[in-house]
Amino acid sequence: MTSAQSVPFAARLRAKMGAWAQALAPLPHGYAFAALDLDQGISFELRGADGPLWIEADLAPGPGFARTRSLRLCHQPHALTARQRQVVDVAVQRFQALDDGDWPTAGAEEPAVRHVRADRVLVTGPNLPTDYAINPYVGCTIGCAFCNARFRAEDVRRLDGRPHRPWGAWIDAKVDAAEVLAREVASARPGSVCFSPVITDPYVPIEAKLGITRGCLQVLAAARFSAAVLTRSAWVRRDFDVLRQMPAAAVGVSLPTEDEEWLQAMEPRGATLAERLAVLDDARARGLRTFAVVQPAYPRDPAALAALLAARVDAVRVDGLYEVDRVGHLFLGVALADPPAVEAEFARLGVPTDLAEVLHHRS
Structure with a gap:
């Protein structure tokens, strides 16, 4: 089923997060960016020999694992190997450097x-x-x-x-x-x-x-x-x-x-x-x-x-x-x-x- 009137989902956010994903390369220990998902918040999937990792970002208050200028960052799984922790630390540092606090303002009303x-x-x-x-x-x-x-x-x-x-x-x-x-x-x-x-x-x-x-x-x-x-x-x-x-x-x-x-x-x-x-x-x-x-x-x-x-x-x-x-x-x-x-x-x-x-x- 398709629609000629369909629009991309979260196009502006995907473009910005896509740039963040590109900045992840290279990562330690052979890890690499695998996928970006925006259905349930912002989630970056990373894959490597120690198993998959996810770094999730949201606007919630609180420290999380770390924070950028705008976002709280968390990781899954909660228990990390020493090598996974190094991967996450590098990713967090790059995200912190990229977050300039400039996000789109609310646009025109849209259909429900x-x-x-x-x-x-x-x-x-x-x-x-x-x-x-x-x-x-x-x-x-x-x-x-x-x-x-x-x-x-x-x-x-x-x-x-x-x-x-x-x-x-x-x-x-x-x-x-x-x-x-x-x-x-x-x-x-x-x-x-x-x-x-x-x-x-x-x-x-x-x-x-x-x-x-x-x-x-x-x-x-x-x-x-x-x-x-x-x-x-x-x-x-x-x-x-x-x-x-x-x-x-x-x-x-x-x-x-x-x-x-x-x-x-x-x-x-x-x-x-x-x-x-x-x-x-x-x-x-x-x-x-x-x-x-x-x-x-x-x-x-x-x-x-x-x-x-x-x-x-x-x-x-x-x-x-x-x-x-x-x-x-x-x-x-x-x-x-x-x-x-x-x-x-x-x-x-x-x-x-x-x-x-x-x-x-x-x-």
């Missing part, structure tokens, strides 16, 4: 939905539960107020000179994603792909019209990749036919609570509790593996939530609230749970709390 052209679709990243990840969209109109990904997405908008819009009120649709992906899988090793790590939901409402996620799944199925899709929407059912064509596939729902009132208060444009449970039931009936992500965990009764999911999922992941200083105030009147206590309820019912066996499959 932009059709954008993708630079790359099949990506790798730190802490992925799969071999690869795909974001068919950037931004999320489900708009969960507690979303920790929103801040880096908003940083990219600001640093690219785009006007501010509230989280949940904008989305960039990668209308050529399936075409780009078809070229990428021709030379990539088949493996597992998650949709979508944090920055969007693969079944945002506009997916019903654009079909970008479905197009990407069709490309992956033809190339014998497997996929794991995580959603807060019931629209995923439409694509069960494609998922069943893959060597392995898993369907997951985000379900942080069993309390419908709390769920609708925190995720008003997400599917209802009953709809999310029905997604899992339907997926299992069609022979697909299933999982749930309980994050941020705020069940009114952890045992009741575990009982609802135990017979419906092959595994769960439980985690807490991120960016507490920024979004913790939203949970007044809603009790955040202790993740280990919630995990214990699932373990008592024999539900694994490690998604690796469910999500990771290499052809």
Whole structure:
């Protein structure tokens, strides 16, 4: 799917960060710049003999690992070898020398939905539960107020000179994603792909019209990749036919609570509790593996939530609230749970709390 009216995604920021990437050569110990990703903030991927590294940049306050004039810098993985530390130190010094504090100012108003052209679709990243990840969209109109990904997405908008819009009120649709992906899988090793790590939901409402996620799944199925899709929407059912064509596939729902009132208060444009449970039931009936992500965990009764999911999922992941200083105030009147206590309820019912066996499959 393409559009004659599509525009490059974050063109001004990509040009500036591209210059930063070029300045990384050479790096110590045979490391080299591999890729620049702007979907989930600014991320430079470096590759070398000691394993991949990512240097991430954002506008958040605080020291991070280091700071340039404008940006906080962090690295992944957090634990570095001595040689990796030397690589990161050199990269930081070069970024500090390049940051002149001159960033584009906010431009004219733009549509809430932009059709954008993708630079790359099949990506790798730190802490992925799969071999690869795909974001068919950037931004999320489900708009969960507690979303920790929103801040880096908003940083990219600001640093690219785009006007501010509230989280949940904008989305960039990668209308050529399936075409780009078809070229990428021709030379990539088949493996597992998650949709979508944090920055969007693969079944945002506009997916019903654009079909970008479905197009990407069709490309992956033809190339014998497997996929794991995580959603807060019931629209995923439409694509069960494609998922069943893959060597392995898993369907997951985000379900942080069993309390419908709390769920609708925190995720008003997400599917209802009953709809999310029905997604899992339907997926299992069609022979697909299933999982749930309980994050941020705020069940009114952890045992009741575990009982609802135990017979419906092959595994769960439980985690807490991120960016507490920024979004913790939203949970007044809603009790955040202790993740280990919630995990214990699932373990008592024999539900694994490690998604690796469910999500990771290499052809």
